[in-house]
Amino acid sequence: MFTSSCLSDHLGPLALTNPAEQGFPIDVLANAAHAFSTGVACTLFLLFLFYSFLYRHDLLYQWFNVASTASVGFFTLSWYQLLRPDLFDQELYAVLLVVFEKMMIIGLAGTVYYLLNRSKIRRLKRLTAIGIVGTLVGLLAVWTKQQWLSSLCKGISSVILVDSFVMAFLAGRNQRDYSGYLVALALLGASMGSTLVVLKLSQQPSFTIFAPLPLSLMLANRFGGFFVLLFLLARHNYHTGRLLHLAQGELVTLSDEKRAILEQQNAWLEQQVAKRTTELNQSNQVKDRLFSIISHELRSPIASLKSMLMMMQQQNLSRVQFMALQARLSQHVDRLYGNLDNLLYWSLGQMNELRSRPAPHPIREVVNEVLGLLQEMAASKQVAFQVNVPIQNQVWADELQLRVILRNLVDNAIKFSKPSGIVTLSSYREGERCWICVQDTGQGMSMDQLATMFANAPSSTGTAGERGTGLGLRLSKELTERNQGQMIVYSEPGAGTLVKINLPAAQSLQNRTNRAGNEHTRQTPQVQVT
Structure with missing residues (x-):
């Protein structure tokens, strides 16, 4: 996946122009299989890229976009090299492959660390900066044909590969589930494939960017990285779907609890309304009873008292009639006093202001x-x-x-x-x-x-x-x-x-x-x- 050995038929030292001269025969069937597999991988990565840009905007898919963009560039460039070997300058082609290869390594490492250890994302960003510097150094080496710039570019590639190798090892060691180990091992495999390129480069004394590698290693490395990304995305979608299912279950539970709370509150409010309605009805009954007592029960004794007083004032009564009228008057006064006393105590009781002092x-x-x-x-x-x-x-x-x-x-x-x-x-x-x-x-x-x-x-x-x-x-x-x-x-x-x-x-x-x-x-x- 991540090796730049796609020039196994075309690249070598600077004097290398024909891969058959180097002893790497490639038949027509191998070229057809290579072209077909490269096209399929390129198409699938384009689909993933389209999906991630339009529908997914989280950090995982941003790292995946880095890896998928580099994969598309890597496969497309190697495909053109197979079909049109004379389209690009060999050294420029080699530098571009370095760029795409390191981008894939960094994107894959970022995807892994997002899933396994998000605290190391800053380290990956530093690797990205180092990769950009290495790319600039490689382009400068192609332009100036300087041996020390070529060695510096190789050294930067070695640093990126070794650091990715170490991060993969640490990511696998810190995981307790088997899926974490599998992801780490996949990244180790991809890094080791590119490490072979660095070892091959170290054997070249003259100025060169890449050394040729067998076609089998090239195809295995490409599709190995392809399946690593597929595994990462499947694992991420599984976990996110599971979390979404749990979140939906919690939302349903919260909705049921909220509905139950609302029903309890509504029931309590209905009880309070019924209680207040009963109290208001009782208050209305008390008010009506009070008006009835004042208008009828108390008014009649007072009217009787008034009529008796008028009789005493207007008529000449004998002593016997006067004494009888006085007795009746006293009875009415006593009864009126008793009624008023009862009304007072009853009113105090209705207002809860009646106090007993035993x-x-x-x-x-x-x-x-x-x-x-x-x-x-x-x-x-x-x-x-x-x-x-x-x-x-x-x-x-x-x-x-x-x-x-x-x-x-x-x-x-x-x-x-x-x-x-x-x-x-x-x-x-x-x-x-x-x-x-x-x-x-x-x-x-x-x-x-x-x-x-x-x-x-x-x-x-x-x-x-x-x-x-x-x-x-x-x-x-x-x-x-x-x-x-x-x-x-x-x-x-x-x-x-x-x-x-x-x-x-x-x-x-x-x-x-x-x-x-x-x-x-x-x-x-x-x-x-x-």
């Missing part, structure tokens, strides 16, 4: 306060109270919220009790919990009413036509749970309703605190001051 409170005291507030309302319906609450029973709860809970429960009991009914309040201790019970003898509730009593249902009308906000029972349940309690409702139609709540017993918590304090006291050394 403390020990006697149940009996809170019950007495609530019954005092609702006494006139109960008397108007002739409802009697029965209280069975031990004085020692205490709960751990917020005092104001406990008062709201009991006031709503007793208010509902009065509201739904029949005239001359009885409302019973009782309490008992059960372990570390304290139960408070409010029971009436009213109309009771069905199973459907029990199932929806804590929903956002409209308020019910009492036995005497009393109207409310519909917040009392729901608010009592919420406040009970905020104080770590529980509410249970039992009811049957016509048999009345029993509402039971349990809250933490204050005495149990106080006992725990006392025990913890005693343990801390036992662990703390006592100090006496005298």
Whole structure:
């Protein structure tokens, strides 16, 4: 491949003009085979060159372009020499062969090192510069016919060949796979073929560029280099195709992962949208409920108060009528106050601003306060109270919220009790919990009413036509749970309703605190001051 021995039939010392005179007979069949093989190789290299220039632009194909360009020039020049021996001057022909041969060696070495060891590319570039200098020296030697310039050109060729030989050896030694060894051995073979030329040149004492070589060595060297390049390109395409396949697989994996992430994000966004939609619907329901309470439930008691005040101002009422009207006025004010109080706590709960400040409170005291507030309302319906609450029973709860809970429960009991009914309040201790019970003898509730009593249902009308906000029972349940309690409702139609709540017993918590304090006291050394 890389030998310039294509002049085996034509080149020799300067006096050499006829290869037959040198004892190298070449028959017609050998010339035909040489011409045919040279044409095939030249055509294939032109195709590779065309492909690399148009479709491949990486560094590997740039080095391959160097080798393929030199191969095309080498084969074409030798082909013309076979067909037209008188076309070129023999020494100029020899110098051109030196140029093409060293270009092929450098291009092949660059291709190898791109595949095996890219850190040595700078060394190959230096070899290219040395090859250019050697080419200039060879042309100058042809022009001046100086022996020392011819020897310098031979020396430069020897340096390039030896350096390529060493690089091939190092490239093969540093590779761990068999393909690397094969590439290195192929480069060694190509370099050794050209080394034979250098050895042959060293035997020529007179001025000459090349010495003749056998045709078999010339053909073997050319096609050896040709198959080396084919092997390098096949190896490179195999590895690049494999890497491309792996990259495509990674892209598919990344695409699937990205699609999964997008689906998760979309699902999360849909959940957030559904959550926000639910919150907005709840807010709209709260707003509608609030407007309904303000426009209907609170407006009616205020309108009644206004009409009663106008009656008191415009009519001459007897003392009995005045006292009755005053009692009704007091009842309306108490109910309006209770409704406003419930509305306040309910609004704070909707805005998550309701805070509980638990403390020990006697149940009996809170019950007495609530019954005092609702006494006139109960008397108007002739409802009697029965209280069975031990004085020692205490709960751990917020005092104001406990008062709201009991006031709503007793208010509902009065509201739904029949005239001359009885409302019973009782309490008992059960372990570390304290139960408070409010029971009436009213109309009771069905199973459907029990199932929806804590929903956002409209308020019910009492036995005497009393109207409310519909917040009392729901608010009592919420406040009970905020104080770590529980509410249970039992009811049957016509048999009345029993509402039971349990809250933490204050005495149990106080006992725990006392025990913890005693343990801390036992662990703390006592100090006496005298």
